[in-house]
Amino acid sequence: MIVTIDGPAGTGKSTVARTLASRLGFEFLNTGAMYRAIAYACLQRDIELTDADSVADLTRRAEISFVNNRLILDDLDVTEAIQGQIVTQGASVVAANSLVRVHLVELQRAAAQGKNLVSEGRDQGSVVFPHAECKFFLTASPAERARRRQAELQAKGQVVPWADLYRDQETRDQRDESRTCSPLKPALDASIVDSTLMTVEDVVTYFQQIVLQRIKIWTGRFVCPSRMAFLSGRGMRTRADDTNARDSTSPTGKRKSTSPHDVQRAYLPSELTTSPLRGDPRFHCRTWSTRE
C-alpha cells in the first residue's frame, strides 16, 4: 500500500509522514531529501545549478540511498548537511530540471516496489504514484509555515528573522508551483488538509484513521464483497460485477487484467474518500493556496 503526502514547505509533511509510517509499520520515503542531495552535490563540485545537462549528468552518477531514514550520498551521510539555507534554495532550482526529475522519480518508484510506504514530497500523488491508495495534500497558511520553519531553526540554535524566511519561502513556492515539469499541486483524488490550526498529532491521528479505514475496506473486500457493495451504496454486486471489476477488456478486444488498485477503487465507498471529520472547522478541504 502506498500513502502519499504532498504539499508546500513548512506544513509539517516530513514529521507527519515519518510518524505515520512508524505507527503503521510502513517505510518512509522523504523525496525532498533526494532533491536536496543533488543540490548539495552540485554545490560541492561547483556545478552551476542552472546548467541543466551537467546537473542531470551528476544526478545519473550519484548514488542515493536511505539507511534508517538517513540520506547516504555516495557513501557519505549528508542528512544534516542538506538542511542548510543554501541547499534549501538550491534544491528548488534543481527540482525544476525535468532530467533530474525523471531520474529521481525512477528511483522513488523502485524504492516503493513491494513495500508498504508513506512517501512525501510535491508530486507523489499526482505523478509518481498515481495509483496510491491514500493521497493527502497538506497545506497551512504561509505565515504559519514561516513561523514553523523559524522555530525549527531556532531549536537547532540558528536565529533567522521570520521576514527572511517568509520571503525565501515565497520564492520557493513560486518556483515549485510554476515549473512546467510536475508543478506543486494536489492530485485530483487527494484529501486536502489545512494544518494551520492543527498540531502534528492532530494531523497524524487524522491520516491514520483514513489509512486504517482504507485497509479495512481493502481486506474486507475479500471476506465479503456483498458487504462492500452495501457500503458503497451501489446496490448488491453480482459475481459477474466482481469479475468485471477485476478484469476489463482493452480497446483492442484483448482481455487485460486490472491492477488491485482499480479493484479497490471500484469498491471504495465514496463517503470514505473524504474526511471522517468532515464537519470539523479545522479542516478546510478542497481548496488550497500558498498565498495569504
Ligand code: DC
Ligand atoms: O520538502 P523539501 O523542502 O525537503 O524539498 C526540497 C525541494 O525539492 C523543494 O524546493 C521542493 C522540491 N521537491 C520536489 O520538487 N518534488 C518532490 N517530490 C520533493 C521535493
